[in-house]
Amino acid sequence: MKRLFYVFVLLCFTLNFASASDELWGKRKKKKDTSEKVESRDSTSKTSSESAYEKFMKEATVKKGMFNVIKKKDKIYLEIPKKLMNRDYLISSRVSSTSRTWQIDPGTINRTPLLITFSCDENKVYIHFPHLDYVCKESSEMYEAYKRHSNPPIWKAFKIEVMSKDSSNCVIDATPLFLSSIAEFSPFPDLPAEVRMIVPFGGSFQSDRSKIEEFKAFEDNIIVKSMMTYTTDKEGPLTTIEARNIIILPETPMVPRYADERIGFFEESRKLFDEHHDRLQQYGIINRWDLQPKDMDKYLAGELVEPVKPIVWYVDPAIPEKWRKYVKLGIADWNIAFEAIGFKNAIVVKDYPVDDPNFDPDDIHYNCYRFVTSAKENSMGPSWIDPRSGEILCGDVISWYGVVTLLNKWRMIQTGAVDPSVRCPVMTDENMGEAMRYVAAHEIGHTLGLMHNFGASAAYPVEKLRDPEFTQKYGTTPSIMDYARFNYVAQPGDLEKGVKLTPPLIGEYDKFAIKYGYQVLPNVKSADDEKEILRGWVREQIGNKMCFYGKQVFQFNFDPRSMAEDLGDDVVKANTYGLKNLKYVAANFVDWIAVNDEGYAAVESTYKEIIAQFVRFMDHAMVSVGGMYINPKYYGDPEPLYEYVPKAKQVAALKFVLKNLNELQDWIINDKVTAIIGPTAKHYVAQTQFFNELLTKEMLGRLQINEVDGKNVFTLDEYMGIIFDEMFTKKTGNLKLADMAFQNSFVENLTGYMDKGEFKSAGRHSLREWTNETTCSCHAYCESRHSFDAVDPLGEIVLSPRIDKSNKRPIVMKYLRKTYNTAKSRMNTGNEKTREHYRLLVLKLNYLFD
Structure with missing residues (x-):
C-alpha cells in the first residue's frame, strides 16, 4: 500500500527460480557458491618460480x-x-x-x-x-x-x-x-x-x-x-x-518505453541534445520489467503465452500462515491484468525455498515479500532498476506487523456501522485476510512500476457505492493503486443487500496501465518506434473516468479528484454518509472492543483513529475550496489543461467543514471513552488546529488564483464572509471553549497578514506528511520520483508579495474591522468568561483601529 517518503518512494532483480537453472539476463546458470582454501606450500620448494600472485x-x-x-x-x-x-x-x-x-x-x-x-x-x-x-x-x-x-x-x-x-x-x-x-x-x-x-x-x-x-x-x-x-x-x-x-548489467539494455503524464509510472528523466530541435528535449522512460513472450508468433496471434522470464516472488515464511495465503493471492492477482495483454503466469508466487543453499533474500536478484516484527503501521513496495533503460531488476515488499493493527482499526471505523462482523477486538481471519490481500496487491503494483493513482476513486458516482451489482463488480475504486480503503459510504442494511465494502482485486485503470507498460509490440528497436501507438492508446481513454490518472500531489493539493482516502465524485455527499457512520462507531466502539484487558489498551488508539478519520473528511472537503481540476495536456487532447471547481461546490464544501467543526464536540467523546482513557482534549486540539489551517497563506492563495484568473468564482471576500458569519455572527450568548478558540485563531491569523512576517511559509506540510502514518511507505519514494507539484501553478500568486499584498490586505482589513466592531458591541454580554474573551479581542485589535 503509499510516499513519503516518507517517495520516500522507496525497488531489485527478477529471478525465474527453477530446479536446474535461472534465467535473468540471457542464459543464467544455476548459482554456485564456490570457495576454496589456498594451502601454504613448503617454503623450501621452488620459491624462485613462485609468482607474486x-x-x-x-x-x-x-x-x-x-x-x-x-x-x-x-x-x-x-x-x-x-x-x-x-x-x-x-x-x-x-x-x-x-x-x-x-x-x-x-x-x-x-x-x-x-x-x-x-x-x-x-x-x-x-x-x-x-x-x-x-x-x-x-x-x-x-x-x-x-x-x-x-x-x-x-x-x-x-x-x-x-x-x-x-x-x-x-x-x-x-x-x-x-x-x-x-x-x-x-x-x-x-x-x-x-x-x-x-x-x-x-x-x-x-x-x-x-x-x-x-x-x-x-x-x-x-x-x-x-x-x-x-x-x-x-x-x-x-x-x-x-x-x-x-x-x-546486460551489455545491451532493454529497449526503454516513453513515459506519459496521463498515466502513472515511476520514470527516469532524460534531457536530450539534438540539433533537429531548437531547445533541449526532455522526456521520461518508465520503470518496467522486461517481459517477452516465449512464442512471439502465438502472442501476436492473441494466444496466452508464458514470458521468457516470469516475475518470481518469494514469500517470507515468517508471515503467519493465516495471512500468508492471502498475501500470495494479492501478489498473484496482478496476473488478471497480464492475462488481458496475452501473458500467462507472468507472476509466479513461491515460498522461500528450503532445499536450495544458494537462495538468499539479501541477494538483489530475488524478489521477496518480507515481514518485520515492528509496531510500525505500514507497508512498502519499492523496486530497483537498471537506470539506463528503466528495466526493473528486483522488487521488495516490506510489511510491518503494525499494518495488521491499522487495518483492524480502519476496517472497524470505516465499516463498523454497516458490518457487524468487524465489531470485535480481533478480526476474523477472512476479514483480515481480505485486507492483507489488498495491501499485498497495492505494494506489488508499486514493484511493477506503478505510482499511486489518487484520482481513480473520483470516477464513481457516490450512490453507485451503495449499489450491490456495481460494487461487486468494481469495488470502491477503479485502481488498487489508489488509497480507497473500505466503503464508508455504504449505510446500515446495504451489506445485507449485497453491497461490497472492499476495493477490487485489480481495477480497470490497473489493467490499462499494465497494457501501457507491458504489452509487447512487434518490430520495436527503439522507444521512438512505439511512441505514437502508446499515445494513441492513452488518447482513446480520454473521457473514460475509469482510466483517469490523478497525480499524487505532495504540497498544496487543490485537485479534489486526486486525494488519498476519499471515495466517490462528490466529496460532501460521500463524507456526509461517512460521518453518519463515524458517529455510530464513536458511540459504540468501546462496547465492541473493550471486552478484555487487550481491548482496554486498544480504546485510546482507536479513539485517535476516529478523530483522524474525521479530519480526513474535513481535509477532503477543503481541497475543493479554491480548487481546480488539472488535466495533463498533450497536443490535440480535447480536455482543457485546468478548470476551476464550480463556485457552488466550493461554497458547499466550506459550509460542510464549518458546520462539522462546530458540531464535533457534541458526538466525538462520551463517558465510555473517558472511563477508560481518562480526560482528553484530543478532539479539541484537532478541531482548533484544523480551523487554523483555513486561514494559511496557501489556502488564501488558492482563492486569489481563482479571483485573478477565473470568472464567476468564489472570491476571497465571500470566503472570509462565510467564515465570519459561522464563527461570529451566529455565535451569540455564552461561548464554548472551541468558539473562543476559533475566534482567537481568526484574529491572530488575520493580524499576521498585516505584519512584516506575512510571507513566511506556513511550514506545516513536510513534518506532518512525514510523521502521518498511511498503509504505504512508498510515499517518500514516490515524492523523490515526482516532477509535479501544485506549488507550480500556485507560485505566481502565493509566492509573489506584490500581488499578495494588493489583493489580500484590503479583505483582511475588512474582516478585522468587522471583528473589532462585533467584539466591542459584545464586551458586556454573556457570562464572565465570554465578556473577558471579547475584551481580549478588542485589546488585540486596538493598535489597528484606535
Whole structure:
C-alpha cells in the first residue's frame, strides 16, 4: 500500500527460480557458491618460480564468480577481470538484520543503488559514476562536444595489490567498500532536515565493533555481508548486518518505453541534445520489467503465452500462515491484468525455498515479500532498476506487523456501522485476510512500476457505492493503486443487500496501465518506434473516468479528484454518509472492543483513529475550496489543461467543514471513552488546529488564483464572509471553549497578514506528511520520483508579495474591522468568561483601529 517518503518512494532483480537453472539476463546458470582454501606450500620448494600472485594467495579463502572474492585475515579483496572493466554494474547495500527496528528495518535498501563502471591503469582500479541525465545520440554532429563534459567522474580508487599470473585480472583491497561508512550506502533512512531536527536519526560508524561476516560470488554478482556497529545520540549502540551487492548489467539494455503524464509510472528523466530541435528535449522512460513472450508468433496471434522470464516472488515464511495465503493471492492477482495483454503466469508466487543453499533474500536478484516484527503501521513496495533503460531488476515488499493493527482499526471505523462482523477486538481471519490481500496487491503494483493513482476513486458516482451489482463488480475504486480503503459510504442494511465494502482485486485503470507498460509490440528497436501507438492508446481513454490518472500531489493539493482516502465524485455527499457512520462507531466502539484487558489498551488508539478519520473528511472537503481540476495536456487532447471547481461546490464544501467543526464536540467523546482513557482534549486540539489551517497563506492563495484568473468564482471576500458569519455572527450568548478558540485563531491569523512576517511559509506540510502514518511507505519514494507539484501553478500568486499584498490586505482589513466592531458591541454580554474573551479581542485589535 503509499510516499513519503516518507517517495520516500522507496525497488531489485527478477529471478525465474527453477530446479536446474535461472534465467535473468540471457542464459543464467544455476548459482554456485564456490570457495576454496589456498594451502601454504613448503617454503623450501621452488620459491624462485613462485609468482607474486601465488604468494599473495597463500592462506586465502577464495570464492569464484563474476569477480573472485578473496578473504585474507580480516580483509576482502576483489579480483576483477580487465575484460569486465568497462561494463556497467549496479552496487547496493541492504540491511539484512538489525539490533532494533526504530531507525532501520531488516530487508530495506535505504539508498538508491548506484550505477558504476570500473577502469584501471598500471597502479589503480577506479570506480566511476556514468552520466545518464543528459544524453546525445552518437550520430549527432554535437556528440563530440557532449563527450567533453560527460566523462564519468571517479567515485573511488583502489591500489592494485597484485596482478594475476597472465596479467588479465587486477586484485584490489576492497575492504573499505564493504566495511566502512559510505554515505551512498547508509542504512539510515534519508529523511528531510526538518524531521532530523526533531527526531535524532542516524549514527556514527564504529570500526572496532564491525567485521566481515560472509561473502559469496556468482556468475553475475557478488555479495559481501558485514556486521556494522553505529552509536546513536540517544539510543546507544546499534548493530546491523549489511549485504552489499555488485551485479553486472546486460551489455545491451532493454529497449526503454516513453513515459506519459496521463498515466502513472515511476520514470527516469532524460534531457536530450539534438540539433533537429531548437531547445533541449526532455522526456521520461518508465520503470518496467522486461517481459517477452516465449512464442512471439502465438502472442501476436492473441494466444496466452508464458514470458521468457516470469516475475518470481518469494514469500517470507515468517508471515503467519493465516495471512500468508492471502498475501500470495494479492501478489498473484496482478496476473488478471497480464492475462488481458496475452501473458500467462507472468507472476509466479513461491515460498522461500528450503532445499536450495544458494537462495538468499539479501541477494538483489530475488524478489521477496518480507515481514518485520515492528509496531510500525505500514507497508512498502519499492523496486530497483537498471537506470539506463528503466528495466526493473528486483522488487521488495516490506510489511510491518503494525499494518495488521491499522487495518483492524480502519476496517472497524470505516465499516463498523454497516458490518457487524468487524465489531470485535480481533478480526476474523477472512476479514483480515481480505485486507492483507489488498495491501499485498497495492505494494506489488508499486514493484511493477506503478505510482499511486489518487484520482481513480473520483470516477464513481457516490450512490453507485451503495449499489450491490456495481460494487461487486468494481469495488470502491477503479485502481488498487489508489488509497480507497473500505466503503464508508455504504449505510446500515446495504451489506445485507449485497453491497461490497472492499476495493477490487485489480481495477480497470490497473489493467490499462499494465497494457501501457507491458504489452509487447512487434518490430520495436527503439522507444521512438512505439511512441505514437502508446499515445494513441492513452488518447482513446480520454473521457473514460475509469482510466483517469490523478497525480499524487505532495504540497498544496487543490485537485479534489486526486486525494488519498476519499471515495466517490462528490466529496460532501460521500463524507456526509461517512460521518453518519463515524458517529455510530464513536458511540459504540468501546462496547465492541473493550471486552478484555487487550481491548482496554486498544480504546485510546482507536479513539485517535476516529478523530483522524474525521479530519480526513474535513481535509477532503477543503481541497475543493479554491480548487481546480488539472488535466495533463498533450497536443490535440480535447480536455482543457485546468478548470476551476464550480463556485457552488466550493461554497458547499466550506459550509460542510464549518458546520462539522462546530458540531464535533457534541458526538466525538462520551463517558465510555473517558472511563477508560481518562480526560482528553484530543478532539479539541484537532478541531482548533484544523480551523487554523483555513486561514494559511496557501489556502488564501488558492482563492486569489481563482479571483485573478477565473470568472464567476468564489472570491476571497465571500470566503472570509462565510467564515465570519459561522464563527461570529451566529455565535451569540455564552461561548464554548472551541468558539473562543476559533475566534482567537481568526484574529491572530488575520493580524499576521498585516505584519512584516506575512510571507513566511506556513511550514506545516513536510513534518506532518512525514510523521502521518498511511498503509504505504512508498510515499517518500514516490515524492523523490515526482516532477509535479501544485506549488507550480500556485507560485505566481502565493509566492509573489506584490500581488499578495494588493489583493489580500484590503479583505483582511475588512474582516478585522468587522471583528473589532462585533467584539466591542459584545464586551458586556454573556457570562464572565465570554465578556473577558471579547475584551481580549478588542485589546488585540486596538493598535489597528484606535
